[in-house]
Amino acid sequence: MTYNFDEVINRYGTGSIKFSPEFRNKPSDVLPMWVADMDFKAPPCVLEELHRRVEHGIFGYSEAGEEYFDTLKQWFQTRHNWTVEQNSLTLTFGIVNAVYLAVRALTSEGDGVIIQQPVYYPFEGAVSDNRRKVLNNGLIYENGRYAMDLNDFEEKAKLAKVFILCNPHNPVGRVWTRDELKAVGDICVRYGVTVISDEIHQDFIFAPSKHTVFADISPEFADITITCTAPSKTFNLAGLTLSNIFIDNKEIRRKFRREYEAAGLSQPSLLGFAACQAAYSGGVEWLEQLVKYLAGNLEFTRDFLVNNVPSVKLIEPEGTYLLWFDFRELNVPNLDDFILNKAKLWLDGGTMFGASGKGFQRLNMACPRSTLEDALLRIKNVC
Ligand SMILES: Cc1ncc(COP(=O)(O)O)c(C=O)c1O
Secondary structure, eight states: OOOOOOOOOTTTTTTTTTTTGGGGGGOOOOOEOOOOOOOSSOOOHHHHHHHHHHHHHOSSSOOOOHHHHHHHHHHHHHHOOOOOOOGGGEEOHHHHHHHHHHHHHHHHTTTTTEEEEEEEEEHHHHHHHTTTTEEOOOOEETEEEEEEOHHHHHHTTTTTTEEEEEOTTTOOOOOHHHHHHHHHHHHHHTTTTTEEEEETTOOOOOOOOOOOOGGSSSSHHHTEEEEEOOOOTTOOOGOOEEEEEEEHHHHHHHHHHHOOOOOOOOOOOHHHHHHHHHHHHHHHHHHHHHHHHHHHHHHHHHHHHHHHOSSSSEESSBSSSSEEEGGGGGOOOSSSHIIIIIIOEEOEGGGGOGGTTTEEEEEESSSSSSHHHHHHEEEEEHH
């Protein structure tokens, strides 16, 4: 079966935050390319399962059973060569939810938590909203590529209880190599730092890069890691709020579940886990075609910029569907205003991801090619 990712679907008036500029005080005539969900329908196998559930008509308190876990196990085994154990799994209402719970479970007020800016902004929120201390191990940007600063990481690790790893990394698009992860993980083992590995983008990898599950590198790493996974990015199910969190270490798992209960959380979203099971059992072909389509969008963007706006640099992503653009050559005093009000484009401004994002913008390319072309033309027209 061939899926049509070129179809433009109207999302206005559906409550989508991406397509509701009034929710965020943005002008009504901007093209939204910001928050990380996709403008594609979920795969048919998911829609069929949701129709079946709606037809049944009862949405009472529910829990995922054995069959659900078997589907997850099969998925991670075949796609990521990673073996998961049923007792290590906790379902949460999203990965941001899990990261916040994990920070609260593993640290006390004032404790240090390492993040690597520019990075997905709720990481900083999870630390500062809970009155913990942000230890920013800023990424190094050299020759158009980002890397980890391991010397600085080691200094920060001496002061930290937890490290929130973005693997693959949003917004810079790095798919960390096994060697890079091993190096940073060895430091965490040495200094007793627990790792929250957010792997939500693990299914969007461009060849020849390969995703490495951090916890799978060694039993020592598995023992210090909370691995956050979800079908939400992969199959465009964010509004169904369901994530699968794996924790091998019994004591870390106990603390995490205790925090989960203390927050008053209990049964997961029924439609969320029903959709997850359907997607992981029947969505592989759709996903493979989607990743090819996104690779086409990436190529289209790369060519467009080189040929039309060479002053705007694309940081070549190895994974994710988020593009990180370097606008610094334009020397615009207020870049966010320039993009929003001159280009009429709604992107995520670089400084949302930390001060080192100044001069950068993040664009979500998970949309029909015609929409992407519209966005790039808007950039061209103002540059
Ligand atoms: C790295 C990362 N983690 C988590 C999320 C959001 O996860 P959730 O919707 O499950 O809270 C996103 C969404 O953009 C993300 O990029």
